[in-house]
Amino acid sequence: MTDRHLSALAAALDEELPAAAALRRRIHARPCLSGAEAPTRDLVLAALPAGSTTKVAGTGAVVRIGGPGPAVAVRAELDALAVTEKTGAAWTSEHPGLMHACGHDVHLAALTALARAVDRTGGPAPLLAVLQPREETYPSGARAIVEDGILDREQCRSVIGAHVQPLLPAGTVACTPGGVNASSDEFTVTVHGRSGHAAYPHLTRDPVVTLAHLVVALQSLVSRGTDPMSHVVLSVTTLTAGTAANVLPATAQARGTLRALGTGDRDTLHTRLAEVCALVAQAHGCTAEVDLTRGEPVLDNDAALTAATRPLLGSLGLRIGDDLRSAGSDDFSFFCAQLPSLMLFVGTHGGTEQLHSPTFLPPDERIRDIAHAMLAGYLAAAELHT
Structure with a gap:
């Protein structure tokens, strides 16, 4: 037939x-x-x-x-x-x-x-x-x-x-x-600090420097946190902070995407993303809020x-x-x-x-x-x- x-x-x-x-x-x-x-x-x-x-x-x-x-x-x-x-x-x-x-x-x-x-x-x-x-x-x-x-x-x-x-x-x-x-999820990380004059950083809690450390730390979620044989991608794609050269802002934000060909890797990345953001922000005297949008499955x-x-x-x-x-x-x-x-x-x-x-x-x-x-x-x- x-x-x-x-x-x-x-x-x-x-x-x-x-x-x-x-x-x-x-x-x-x-x-x-x-x-x-x-x-x-x-x-x-x-x-x-x-x-x-x-x-x-x-x-x-x-x-x-x-x-x-x-x-x-x-x-x-x-x-x-x-x-x-x-x-x-x-x-x-x-x-x-x-x-x-x-x-x-x-x-x-x-x-x-x-x-x-x-x-x-x-x-x-x-x-x-x-x-x-x-x-x-x-x-x-x-x-x-x-x-x-x-x-x-x-x-x-x-x-x-x-x-x-x-x-x-x-x-x-x-x-x-x-x-x-791969599965596809989007994340937004907002770092909350304390704004102030850029000439007196010791009186602030700088969310820009914190966000910079956070972006670098997030790369280790794949390189050191998942099996090298796994198919996993974490990409930070946008950074937003501040409006003036001499003002440290109160917040800074990063957005990006998570991709994984395994459900277990996807769930692990979700958990570790929130943990790393919270701990890196805490180390710099700031806090971090993570908004994760679950997209397509594998x-x-x-x-x-x-x-x-x-x-x-x-x-x-x-x-x-x-x-x-x-x-x-x-x-x-x-x-x-x-x-x-x-x-x-x-x-x-x-x-x-x-x-x-x-x-x-x-x-x-x-x-x-x-x-x-x-x-x-x-x-x-x-x-x-x-």
Whole structure:
């Protein structure tokens, strides 16, 4: 059954690619930030085949293609980034300061082509096209969709995602079991001291010097506090303090991110972060307040779904690359925590470009690769759950 559906759907999908490329360019030219994606959602909905449509997560939607029964969800993201585009494309962003710099325009076009092919040709299971908002920021759109219960109501059995990856050569797909993206948490540390004249530091409690020591101390949480074989990242990314050169301020603040591929490492870092901040601040006569925002969990690809998808990728002419794991994060992980799910990474540039760059612009040909990767995952999931 899978072979029959594979050849028919692949042929139908390829016929949809010119329209998908035109849709991609319209989406790219009109980027919308997280939480304001309704125009993008409506643009995609107009291109999708008629189906049972449910608005979800504020500016998202779920469209069922096919009849009743257990379904396979395929997800694409709606939101763009606050990046000023520098690609020089004829269809460059019409919204100053906003850009599809993460490939979401490609994902949406590919999902539309797949949905239209399934609608025309039929498939082994109903397809649930998930148009997800707020992948790039909190609160997570994937988490909102899971908590809404729509996947349960639609009898969803698996979720498939595919993401462009410029570190991989074009035509290559990483189909990796287990944890492939790290958990992602954000922290803000506020040091409270005593302000005063900069010429009389002995009469103050200097939060700036305290914060400087704190930043250095936090680096030891990874280098000396976790197993060297673990995949853990702690990065301090912003520092804020003071308004005048001759005044020591009352507070100083640092923000940053924590990434881990293991749940145990994640919990350990949370505990040790609070302890180190409190003790370093105390040593300098100050206090420290830590605000920790828990983000995405580890993105954990289902082993059986991964194994079933790999041969189908080869049948579609895609090369299976080496396993790819990174400290990057994606809220697709909330789907993985709910259902057997699979995120595929599809090559675009082979390391000559980066995601979130103002020059990131995969060619339209990559729509086919993403759509075929989605097709392989969809068929594998349908086969597993039949």
